[in-house]
Amino acid sequence: MHRVKNVQYNEEDLYDDDEVDEGQGEEQLTQEDRDNFANLTPVVRAELEEAGLQASDREIQDALWNYYWDVGKSVNYLKNSRTPRPQRQASKKDAKAKSKFDQAAEKAETGCAGEGWVRKFSAAERRDFAMPPLSAAEWFQGVPWTGLSPSIRGNLVPAEPVRPRPRLLGGSSKLAKLAEERRKRNAAAAASPEVEVPASNGALSALDRLASIKDGKENDKPAATTQAEPRKYPIRKKREPTPPPREPTPPPAPAEPQEEAPDLRASPTAFGRTLSTSPRQHPTSTMHLKDVLGASSQSDPFNAPSPDDVVMRAQQHSKAVSNTSTKQASTKGLERQTQALNLDADATPQQAKVRSKGLDVPRLWAEEKSKRKPSAAFVVIGHVDHGKSTLMGRLLLDTGAVAQRDIDKYQKAATELGKSSFALAWVLDTDPQERERGVTVDIAQHHFSTDTADFTILDAPGHRDFVPNMIGGAAMADMAVLVVDANQLDSGMKGQTREHVLLAKAVGLKKVVVAVNKMDDTKPTAWREAAFEAVRDEVRSFLTTSGFGEEDVLVVPCSGLGGENVVKAPSSMGAAAWVAKCNPTLLQALERSIPSETESKTVTQPFRMQIADVFRGSIQNPLSVAGRIVAGHVQVGDSILVQPSGETAAIRALDVIDEPRDFAVAGQIVTLHLQDIEAQHLRSGDVVCDPKRPVHLRKSFEAVVEAVDPLLPQAVDIHIGRLHAPGRIERLVEVMGSETGRKKPRIVRQGQKAKVKLTFEDAASSGFPLVDGEKVVLRAAGATVGYGVVDAA
Numbered sequence: 001m002h003r004v005k006n007v008q009y010n011e012e013d014l015y016d017d018d019e020v021d022e023g024q025g026e027e028q029l030t031q032e033d034r035d036n037f038a039n040l041t042p043v044v045r046a047e048l049e050e051a052g053l054q055a056s057d058r059e060i061q062d063a064l065w066n067y068y069w070d071v072g073k074s075v076n077y078l079k080n081s082r083t084p085r086p087q088r089q090a091s092k093k094d095a096k097a098k099s100k101f102d103q104a105a106e107k108a109e110t111g112c113a114g115e116g117w118v119r120k121f122s123a124a125e126r127r128d129f130a131m132p133p134l135s136a137a138e139w140f141q142g143v144p145w146t147g148l149s150p151s152i153r154g155n156l157v158p159a160e161p162v163r164p165r166p167r168l169l170g171g172s173s174k175l176a177k178l179a180e181e182r183r184k185r186n187a188a189a190a191a192s193p194e195v196e197v198p199a200s201n202g203a204l205s206a207l208d209r210l211a212s213i214k215d216g217k218e219n220d221k222p223a224a225t226t227q228a229e230p231r232k233y234p235i236r237k238k239r240e241p242t243p244p245p246r247e248p249t250p251p252p253a254p255a256e257p258q259e260e261a262p263d264l265r266a267s268p269t270a271f272g273r274t275l276s277t278s279p280r281q282h283p284t285s286t287m288h289l290k291d292v293l294g295a296s297s298q299s300d301p302f303n304a305p306s307p308d309d310v311v312m313r314a315q316q317h318s319k320a321v322s323n324t325s326t327k328q329a330s331t332k333g334l335e336r337q338t339q340a341l342n343l344d345a346d347a348t349p350q351q352a353k354v355r356s357k358g359l360d361v362p363r364l365w366a367e368e369k370s371k372r373k374p375s376a377a378f379v380v381i382g383h384v385d386h387g388k389s390t391l392m393g394r395l396l397l398d399t400g401a402v403a404q405r406d407i408d409k410y411q412k413a414a415t416e417l418g419k420s421s422f423a424l425a426w427v428l429d430t431d432p433q434e435r436e437r438g439v440t441v442d443i444a445q446h447h448f449s450t451d452t453a454d455f456t457i458l459d460a461p462g463h464r465d466f467v468p469n470m471i472g473g474a475a476m477a478d479m480a481v482l483v484v485d486a487n488q489l490d491s492g493m494k495g496q497t498r499e500h501v502l503l504a505k506a507v508g509l510k511k512v513v514v515a516v517n518k519m520d521d522t523k524p525t526a527w528r529e530a531a532f533e534a535v536r537d538e539v540r541s542f543l544t545t546s547g548f549g550e551e552d553v554l555v556v557p558c559s560g561l562g563g564e565n566v567v568k569a570p571s572s573m574g575a576a577a578w579v580a581k582c583n584p585t586l587l588q589a590l591e592r593s594i595p596s597e598t599e600s601k602t603v604t605q606p607f608r609m610q611i612a613d614v615f616r617g618s619i620q621n622p623l624s625v626a627g628r629i630v631a632g633h634v635q636v637g638d639s640i641l642v643q644p645s646g647e648t649a650a651i652r653a654l655d656v657i658d659e660p661r662d663f664a665v666a667g668q669i670v671t672l673h674l675q676d677i678e679a680q681h682l683r684s685g686d687v688v689c690d691p692k693r694p695v696h697l698r699k700s701f702e703a704v705v706e707a708v709d710p711l712l713p714q715a716v717d718i719h720i721g722r723l724h725a726p727g728r729i730e731r732l733v734e735v736m737g738s739e740t741g742r743k744k745p746r747i748v749r750q751g752q753k754a755k756v757k758l759t760f761e762d763a764a765s766s767g768f769p770l771v772d773g774e775k776v777v778l779r780a781a782g783a784t785v786g787y788g789v790v791d792a793a
Ligand SMILES: Nc1nc2c(ncn2[C@@H]2O[C@H](COP(=O)(O)OP(=O)(O)OP(=O)(O)O)[C@@H](O)[C@H]2O)c(=O)[nH]1
Pocket: 382, 383, 384, 385, 386, 387, 388, 389, 390, 391, 421, 422, 425, 438, 439, 440, 460, 461, 462, 463, 517, 518, 519, 520, 521, 558, 559, 560, 561, 562
């Protein structure tokens, strides 16, 4: 019996550090290497089979690898390695050379008496002779240094650095030959510069470059010197990656000017970008605001050139710079732009403050009424992938708001991404991520007009992760378009359709147009009337039980992909013939659902708008905010207060539906181009208001809410339009309705209305701008738990 010491080994202990994982090596193969393997392996195999020999793929490929794809050499090598070599007869010379010591050692080794006799042991005998396995301790027992005290034990330091084990077939002399051949080829190539080294063979050409650089330096050295370097050559690209060639150090490049990142608290979202798609605007500027706006406003605004003068001057200066110093200008990006703007020069003024024209906006608005078409903004809601963006793309295409050539362009690009069916959706999903994932992330805004109305589309994301964005979009809308896939009723009503309908209600929308979409895909046949009726009845009943009036809900069948019954009614022939008999088109349904115009009394209230987005537009308008005016009006030149930052700004220009205007009123979705404010004081969810009638900040407030889920004092996310902040239900004040008067309940049951006290979590902040009557949504753990209105701010 023998003792076996259980010696623990790490995986790393079992493998040589120099070994490079085969798989890893494979990953370093270039495409050309793989092609070569694929093409040449069968050729070598055929040659071997002709000679009656066999070899595995691996052997063939190793040979090809080591002979640099030389089929002849590889075949020879494999043939030789397969042909048994005749036993070399010991020559007399060898015999003579053998010393007596060697002969004695030979005898001892074979364990036989007679010379040249080799005893063949049977397997059983061999087993008997086999030593019992030894533990590490047993193996080293008796070795003197095992007993040494650690304090006097030396460290075993190899005299030379450990080299990787040679792994090349043919050994170093062959490698040396290969290296020599390669070097000669390089020399020839260098002599005829027009011969290009193929770039595709990355590692080899890198080696070539390395060799040639070296050669270049060592031109005058004798060949023998260079021959001493073969080991550097075929270092296995496969096992040990070739180091990148050492290119001569380039002269230090002139430092690129560092672009200072703007300190935006809220970066522009897809929504912001769509708002800034006015043809007059340019891609987002990355210029530092301070440079563009100037450090402070001027006391006399007319003491300086106008903004147009600034741009003209900058353009002229730009030309001058490029003429006098083309080289310099071509190498420096932002620096050139900055020089061209000549921001530091005396001639470059700060932006002149735009003066208000002092318009009587309510009067003008009333006077314009007869010239205005009815208008509405609608939010497009529904479960993910039910076809919201595609349907809106179709609407924009068929109303002429988007050109067919743009759709063709999207079609081409989408096909390249393998998402050809998303071409129409790409009109609204402009973010590369949205396009790649085929999922809307943020609200997209587009406008279109018909002969009788103007519409703004707010395309909301259907995915549950982006519900906060959906709430922000819905809060800006007059009505909703609910898109339901005719074939996915179950998942639709159980998924985001249900929550979106609740949220549409929560933010105060009254009118809903239901588009029963993908009618071209109903089973078992397209445009099955019964399928439409089933969906219509189900959705209608859900909407009415959710609080929407029967007369406020219109349901239409359609196909966004094919375009039937979106803008045009389907043909009176064919499977969809029944549609035109009793159903309006989607467009007709929209026109019928436009709510009556904003009442004039709202226009005379103090100005208030929640910021939906902050973004940078052009040099003229470097900082802009967008949103829907909730109350009042503004005009160019007005001062506004931003809450909660408490900073003021001036409106230097404003756009309504991408058109520059002098003023805007409640109900309009606008872009305000600001000056005299830094970007860090603005973020989406903030409120801009009249400085004389400011919206006050609240750290806590009461709200009357309806419980979607049972409510307790608990943590919630508080959503007020685009604002969402963590908070908690501090107190359940009172249950309303049939149980009026019941104070301090311990729980608000599902469906009950209650007054609750809410507190924002961020105690350090000065609070958030709130107004009595604003709609509030409470969410917890990714689901809506209640909604209502701010009661006592
Ligand atoms: N057959 C058919 N497919 C459609 C129709 N409308 C959309 N689709 C397809 O449905 C898929 C999803 O379309 P989207 O428009 O991205 O859906 P969505 O609801 O906007 O998705 P999210 O914005 O991510 O919520 C795409 O593959 C569309 O081609 C339709 O009318 N018929």
